[in-house]
Amino acid sequence: MNNNVKHLQIYLFFLCVVIIFSCQQDQKPDVGHINLDIKIQRFDQDLYKGKSKDLAVVDQLLQKKYGQFYNDFITRMVGNPDLKRIQVLEELYKGSAYEDLNHEVDSVYPNLDILERDLTQTFKYIKYYYPKIKVPHFISFLSGFSYQIPIGENYMGIGLDMFLGKDSKFYPALVESIPRYQSRRFDPIYIVPRVTEEFARQELFMPRDEDRTLLSQMIYNGKILYFMDQVLPEAVSDTVKIGYTGRQLAWCQNFEGNIWGVLLENELLYKTDIHKIKMYLTDGPFTAGLGDRADSAPKLGIWIGWQIVRKYMAENPTISLQQLMTDTDAQKILTKSKYKPKIKDN
Structure with missing residues (x-):
């Protein structure tokens, strides 16, 4: 066997090892042992059923069944604290707008089986990494396009009227x-990600007040997106x-090095002036001033932060997700990521 053949075999062996290791890194963990079955309470349907009933009785039933969510719904989402709950119900049921919207929601969401399945799977993964988390109660509702995913005392709401399909x-x-x-x-398709x-x-992972530089905010947001990856x-x-279109994502991927170059050339990474970094x-x-309006993407710092975090985790395979999420040293993550995208010539 000549040296060229030996070298080829050695190369192929290590290539296979790298591919297998990479695939193992990308695989989701086994969460079959985690006992969880998420069900979503249909407040939207329970509320609509009370339309032709005694409002005092409806109010009492909804208060008993939904507790703090019902209070928040009445006082913040569709009413205000100065109105009595029955007054808010009267106004809500009045006219045809509420009925039309409710019928549309029911036509798009006759049941929430698929959503419950996907939420269950996602929160199993979350519990795999964070076993002590308390899974919230999920409640579907409609608020006249005012609230999408409110979080309250022991609940997460899902405003179904904010997910009717882009062509609604x-x-x-x-x-x-x-x-x-x-x-x-x-x-x-956006419900579970949101x-x-x-x-x-x-x-x-609440943001920290002291993380004011563009770099620290890029890495924080990048970690959130990496967590979502997992x-x-x-x-x-x-x-x-x-939340990009396919065209916007392709634009970012094509001009990744150029975007990074703009941030470096303008010395923006360590700026804290919100007026200079908010774009x-x-x-x-x-993003104004970058590329063609039909193609360029918004929140480019967040997207670049995501790529830095992905590169950091690829370069440092012994770092766990939990270690990543607790690490607040944005500069260290950038340095150890060895992030250096190629600049595309115009």
Whole structure:
């Protein structure tokens, strides 16, 4: 056997080892032993059933069954603390708008079986990594396009009227308060990712006040998205996780090095002036001044932060998810990621 053949065999052996290891890294953990079966309470349906009944009785039944969620719904979501609960119900049931919206919600969501299945799977993964977390009660509702995923005392709400599908007849009329770039994400496929993101941000990994530099906010948001990588169903695409169109994601991937170059050239990583860095962190239809409006993506700092964290975890395979999420040293994560995307020539 000549040396060339030996070298080829050695190369192929190590290539196979790398591929197998990479596949093992990408595989989700076995969560079959975790006992969890999420069910979503249909407040939207229970509320609608009371439309033609005695409102005092309806009020008492809803208060007993839904507790704090019902109080929050009445006083914050559709009413205000100065009105009596029965007054809010009277106003809600009045006219045809509520009935029309309820019928639309029922037509899109005759049941929530698929949603319950996917939430169960996601929260099994979350409990695998964080066994002590308390899984919230999930309650579906509609609030007239006011609330999407509210979190309250021991509950997470799912505003089904905010997930009717991007082509719903209701959304064009709301364009002044809800821009098109937002309503295109009002689709059922976004529910589990948005629930997961809100739970991560508000219940597991609260942002720190001292993390004010662009870099620290990029890494924080990147860690949230990486966490979502680990716990969401594998069918959930990157576009849905971050809320991009396919064109926007392709633009980011194509010009990743150029975007990184802009941040470095303008010495933005360590800036704390919100007026200078907010364009790289906030949502919108595009990022002003970068690329063609039809293609460029918003919140580029968050997307780059996600890529840095992914690179960091790939370069440091002994770091666990839990270790990553508790690490607040953004500079260390950047340095050890060896992040250096190639710049594309125009």
